[in-house]
Amino acid sequence: xxxxxxxxxxxxxxxxxxxxxxxxxxxxxxxxxxxxxxxxxxxxxxxxxxxxxxxxxxxxxxxxxxxxxxxxxxxxxxxxxxxxxxxxxxxxxxxxxxxxxxxxxxxxxxxxxxxxxxxxxxxxxxxxxxxxxxxxxxxxxxxxxxxxxxxxxxxxxxxxxxxxxxxxxxxxxxx
Numbered sequence: 147x148x149x150x151x152x153x154x155x156x157x158x159x160x161x162x163x164x165x166x167x168x169x170x171x172x173x174x175x176x177x178x179x180x181x182x183x184x185x186x187x188x189x190x191x192x193x194x195x196x197x198x199x200x201x202x203x204x205x206x207x208x209x210x211x212x213x214x215x216x217x218x219x220x221x222x223x224x225x226x227x228x229x230x231x232x233x234x235x236x237x238x239x240x241x242x243x244x245x246x247x248x249x250x251x252x253x254x255x256x257x258x259x260x261x262x263x264x265x266x267x268x269x270x271x272x273x274x275x276x277x278x279x280x281x282x283x284x285x286x287x288x289x290x291x292x293x294x295x296x297x298x299x300x301x302x303x304x305x306x307x308x309x310x311x312x313x314x315x316x317x318x319x320x321x
Contacts, residue, residue, distance in 0.1 A: 222258065222268065225310070230254035230273055232306035236299035237275065241291055245284035251276045271310065 181187060190202045198214040212219045219227065230252040238250060252275050256268040277292055279285035300307060 225268070226254035226256060226271070228306045229271060229304075229310060232304040233273055233275075233296065233299040236303045237277070237292060237295045240295055241277070241279070241288040244288040244291070245279055245282075247277055247279050247288070248285075249276065249278045271307075273307075 182189075190204050193201045193203065195201045195211070196213075199211065199218070200213050202210045202212065210224075212221065212224055214220060234250070234252045238247070241247065252273055254271065254273050256271040259267065259269050261267050273296075275292060275296055277289070279288045302308075
């Protein structure tokens with residue numbers, strides 16, 4: 147475990163750093179304060195609420211329970227849901243200005259495997275959009291927009307899928 151307290155940029159073969167801390171220093175406090183003041187700052191807190199049961203809580207107090215067991219989404223399924231949900235919102239916000247969809251579903255799938263170091267990962271994440279609109283002028287207009295909006299979400303707007311697709315530094319702190 148590294149004693150370095152500064153996050154390191156992602157290396158091609160290392161996607162995560164673990165930083166051990168013997169207690170907060172004033173430079174750690176200053177760095178954390180600057181991070182939380184950034185307008186792009188986002189966070190959730192995960193709390194253990196039972197055996198194999200966790201609750202995600204965001205800054206607004208919204209919650210989502212997950213874990214392992216009947217009726218629960220796993221963390222991997224949440225990642226797939228976040229990827230599909232991000233693109234779904236991108237498409238829905240624009241098309242629903244024209245008309246409400248008759249049906250709107252996005253399936254996210256992937257193949258769980260390992261990378262070259264033996265680490266677990268998902269490969270070949272795929273989103274399948276099944277969107278139907280009324281058979282009228284606004285519905286046909288909204289339906290024609292879907293392919294372009296899906297591409298725009300993938301290429302530019304969806305923070306989740308773009309983060310998954312591109313190397314992203316992940317630093318874990320033990321406090």
